[in-house]
Amino acid sequence: MMIHRRISLSFCAAAVLGLAVLIAGQALPKAGLPILTTSAGQSTDVTTLNIVLDEAAIAYDYCDVPTPEMVADGVGLGGRESGPGFHVESTTDPDKHPAGTPYKAVIFAIGASLKGMGASGLTLDSEEARLKKVIDLCKKNKIFVMAVHIGGESKRGPAGSDNERMIDAVAPFADAIIVTKDSNKDGRFTKIAEARKIPLTEVEYALGLVDIMKQVFQ
Amino acid sequence: MNIRRLITLGGMLVLAVVLAGHMSTAVGESAPADVIAGEGCTSILVGKDASTDGSVMTTHTCDCGTCDWTWRHVPAADHKPGSTRKVYHISQYKTWPPSEGLKWDLYKNDFTGLEIPQVAHTYAYHHGMFGYMNEKQVSIGESTIGCQRKMQNPTPAAKLDLSMLTLLGVERAATAREAIQIMGSLAEKHGYGFHDDGEMLAVADPNEAWIFEICPVGPLWTPESGKPGAVWAAQRVPDDHVSVCPNESRIGEIDLANKDFFMASPNVVSLAVDMGYYDPQGGKPFSFKRAYSPVEGSAASTNGRIQRLWRFFDLVAPSGKFKPETPNMDLPFSVKPDKKISILDVMTMTRDRSYGTPFDPVQGIRGGPFKNPNYYRGTRVIDHGLAEYSTITQSRAGLPDAIGGIVWIAFGSQDTSCYMPLYAGMTEIPKSFMVGDHWTFSRDSVRWAFDYTDFHVQVAYSEAIKDIQAAQAKYETELVNRLPEIDAEALAHYKKKPAKAAEFLTAFALNNATTVTNAWWKLGDDLLVKYNRLYLYDAEKRGFSRGQPAIPDWWKRAARAFDILMEPDKK
Numbered sequence: 001m002m003i004h005r006r007i008s009l010s011f012c013a014a015a016v017l018g019l020a021v022l023i024a025g026q027a028l029p030k031a032g033l034p035i036l037t038t039s040a041g042q043s044t045d046v047t048t049l050n051i052v053l054d055e056a057a058i059a060y061d062y063c064d065v066p067t068p069e070m071v072a073d074g075v076g077l078g079g080r081e082s083g084p085g086f087h088v089e090s091t092t093d094p095d096k097h098p099a100g101t102p103y104k105a106v107i108f109a110i111g112a113s114l115k116g117m118g119a120s121g122l123t124l125d126s127e128e129a130r131l132k133k134v135i136d137l138c139k140k141n142k143i144f145v146m147a148v149h150i151g152g153e154s155k156r157g158p159a160g161s162d163n164e165r166m167i168d169a170v171a172p173f174a175d176a177i178i179v180t181k182d183s184n185k186d187g188r189f190t191k192i193a194e195a196r197k198i199p200l201t202e203v204e205y206a207l208g209l210v211d212i213m214k215q216v217f218q
Numbered sequence: 219m220n221i222r223r224l225i226t227l228g229g230m231l232v233l234a235v236v237l238a239g240h241m242s243t244a245v246g247e248s249a250p251a252d253v254i255a256g257e258g259c260t261s262i263l264v265g266k267d268a269s270t271d272g273s274v275m276t277t278h279t280c281d282c283g284t285c286d287w288t289w290r291h292v293p294a295a296d297h298k299p300g301s302t303r304k305v306y307h308i309s310q311y312k313t314w315p316p317s318e319g320l321k322w323d324l325y326k327n328d329f330t331g332l333e334i335p336q337v338a339h340t341y342a343y344h345h346g347m348f349g350y351m352n353e354k355q356v357s358i359g360e361s362t363i364g365c366q367r368k369m370q371n372p373t374p375a376a377k378l379d380l381s382m383l384t385l386l387g388v389e390r391a392a393t394a395r396e397a398i399q400i401m402g403s404l405a406e407k408h409g410y411g412f413h414d415d416g417e418m419l420a421v422a423d424p425n426e427a428w429i430f431e432i433c434p435v436g437p438l439w440t441p442e443s444g445k446p447g448a449v450w451a452a453q454r455v456p457d458d459h460v461s462v463c464p465n466e467s468r469i470g471e472i473d474l475a476n477k478d479f480f481m482a483s484p485n486v487v488s489l490a491v492d493m494g495y496y497d498p499q500g501g502k503p504f505s506f507k508r509a510y511s512p513v514e515g516s517a518a519s520t521n522g523r524i525q526r527l528w529r530f531f532d533l534v535a536p537s538g539k540f541k542p543e544t545p546n547m548d549l550p551f552s553v554k555p556d557k558k559i560s561i562l563d564v565m566t567m568t569r570d571r572s573y574g575t576p577f578d579p580v581q582g583i584r585g586g587p588f589k590n591p592n593y594y595r596g597t598r599v600i601d602h603g604l605a606e607y608s609t610i611t612q613s614r615a616g617l618p619d620a621i622g623g624i625v626w627i628a629f630g631s632q633d634t635s636c637y638m639p640l641y642a643g644m645t646e647i648p649k650s651f652m653v654g655d656h657w658t659f660s661r662d663s664v665r666w667a668f669d670y671t672d673f674h675v676q677v678a679y680s681e682a683i684k685d686i687q688a689a690q691a692k693y694e695t696e697l698v699n700r701l702p703e704i705d706a707e708a709l710a711h712y713k714k715k716p717a718k719a720a721e722f723l724t725a726f727a728l729n730n731a732t733t734v735t736n737a738w739w740k741l742g743d744d745l746l747v748k749y750n751r752l753y754l755y756d757a758e759k760r761g762f763s764r765g766q767p768a769i770p771d772w773w774k775r776a777a778r779a780f781d782i783l784m785e786p787d788k789k
Binding site for chain 1: 311
């Protein structure tokens with residue numbers, strides 16, 4: 001490779017990187033507790049998200065397929081319990097946030113899995129519709145929305161694919177986007193963040209989310 | 219509900235009991251979902267002193283239903299010093315429309331970014347979803363076992379999926395032990411998981427059969443951590459024993475001082491302690507399955523959902539009087555079979571439907587008038603009609619590897635399919651094995667020949683399966699009986715020139731595959747004619763009066779009883 005070409009490529013890379021840093025440099029937003037974690041597309045990435053929060057010692061409620069009504073019911077999701085195709089968990093401290101306390105943040109782990117959606121009795125269309133309703137509720141009630149994509153390039157898929165539809169359903173409406181570098185190789189999240197002026201943070205590994213979560217929620 | 223209906227309902231219940239001949243309280247609708255580790259593949263292992271011909275055998279019923287079934291042969295290759303081997307993500311489940319191409323070309327679009335140092339020489343091998351048999355007779359079978367949820371690592375930090383691991387294993391290993399060490403160490407170094415979690419591989423060579431189990435270590439693992447990116451253990455099946463993995467971890471306590479029978483990653487105990495799955499102060503020895511992949515329940519307590527483990531041991535060693543009520547975790551790792559096991563026995567085991575057990579899928583009215591085991595799938599049997607294909611590998615000492623190694627393949631559901639051999643020394647595989655998918659019918663694909671026939675069996679199962687069994691006797695049993703003759707001929711070629719033996723075996727197996735495939739296309743045609751519109755057409759007699767498959771009287775009575783049951787209440 002010729003030297004001047006190397007310099008040009010380096011300049012381009014620096015420019016792109018600088019832009020990403022600039023977007024990330026909007027400063028990581030702060031958000032409050034309590035938190036609800038959920039999936040956009042029913043992949044196992046939401047398990048990773050929950051493990052990240054455990055590691056960061058941040059308590060959360062989890063529901064794989066919450067409806068707007070469930071989110072509106074706040075901590076404890078109105079007392080709903082796990083059943084076939086429906087899972088809830090909670091590590092939220094009831095002394096700090098008793099049942100019914102409105103959520104201040106909802107974190108979506110984006111990742112489409114036909115197997116996961118099938119197990120929850122969902123189709124791509126119904127999952128998309130559900131997500132729209134939940135996000136509408138969050139916006140209406142000023143609930144902080146965080147979009148997380150940690151599945152990497154391999155789980156992205158081409159434009160219009162299942163995973164990309166899940167990204168479109170959540171990321172443009174988020175108050176913060178956190179992705180692994182591998183998930184943003186094509187700059188898709190950078191473009192969304194730029195267009196919508198959403199702080200975007202890239203991490204190398206899922207482990208990097210631990211510190212990010214601490215910064216946002218503590 | 220009126221009195222008449224109550225009486226009828228009671229009558230139906232009695233009828234069902236009488237018809238079934240036996241009715242266990244163990245039979246029910248379904249098990250609680252949380253005790254089911256998986257609904258996938260079954261893998262059987264047979265030690266060399268447990269088989270009738272001294273071969274070491276493994277099986278894999280590739281149970282999916284919507285996955286890719288295509289196969290490839292990869293030739294041996296020499297590699298220059300400093301060359302690298304790219305590592306790809308390979309999903310067991312992802313498929314592509316034929317118009318876009320074939321899986322074993324397209325998977326290379328999913329490069330992980332990892333290139334590992336290449337070895338000087340890679341062995342030739344045959345593979346489908348996994349690497350099954352290489353030219354050194356190293357063979358593999360598979361069954362998903364699952365793992366603790368917090369151990370899953372679907373992040374891109376884990377570079378190695380199970381399929382990729384097996385390809386690397388058969389490329390590089392000359393023995394089962396080597397394959398285990400290669401797969402284990404690569405997974406430790408580069409991280410295991412992504413598309414897969416807890417998995418079992420049956421790894422064998424002409425002398426030994428091993429169960430190798432591997433799990434990810436959680437999504438927060440990074441290669442820079444310096445910690446292993448996988449946890450694994452391997453236990454050898456005693457030579458005179460047989461074992462099985464039906465989607466449940468089989469390795470319990472491990473004795474790493476006994477190197478002839480155990481291997482493990484360095485974190486095998488420490489990870490369990492760190493993650494809270496094992497308490498060294500608890501007074502109990504460490505158990506791999508209890509720590510990393512616990513499954514609660516028994517065949518009976520889960521109404522047959524996890525009955526394959528009990529069923530296998532009951533099949534091979536009835537003298538052991540294994541009870542379906544015994545918790546699966548308490549069943550043995552392996553058993554000595556009551557009699558030595560032949561390749562035909564193993565073929566039959568892969569077709570097992572648990573008939574005559576408390577979990578019989580056709581007992582009572584479950585199978586309909588023609589006792590079709592596919593109507594009522596409450597019991598998870600070994601042959602569940604889900605297989606993309608099934609394999610039986612034979613690694614045979616005393617023969618050159620090219621002749622000794624055989625992977626038998628039956629495409630589609632085992633009960634209506636036919637096992638065809640591919641020898642380790644073959645230099646190509648049938649083209650019809652390399653194409654096709656579930657959503658596009660193709661007469662070029664071997665799998666569709668078997669599905670075509672299978673489809674026509676479903677109409678009058680109890681009758682049509684007899685036609686299938688007759689064909690299996692002709693094309694499968696007769697071939698197995700001819701094996702010594704084929705071995706001798708191949709050996710004669712081999713002694714003159716090994717390449718001639720490879721040519722002979724390749725030609726023989728390709729010809730056999732063509733013969734069997736054509737026979738099954740014709741069998742499908744014949745069944746369509748014979749059972750057309752649920753009558754019986756005798757193509758030889760061509761008589762005016764056609765018969766009808768016998769509808770059993772108990773079915774007619776059950777139908778009448780159901781009518782009464784469904785009558786609207788009279789006010």
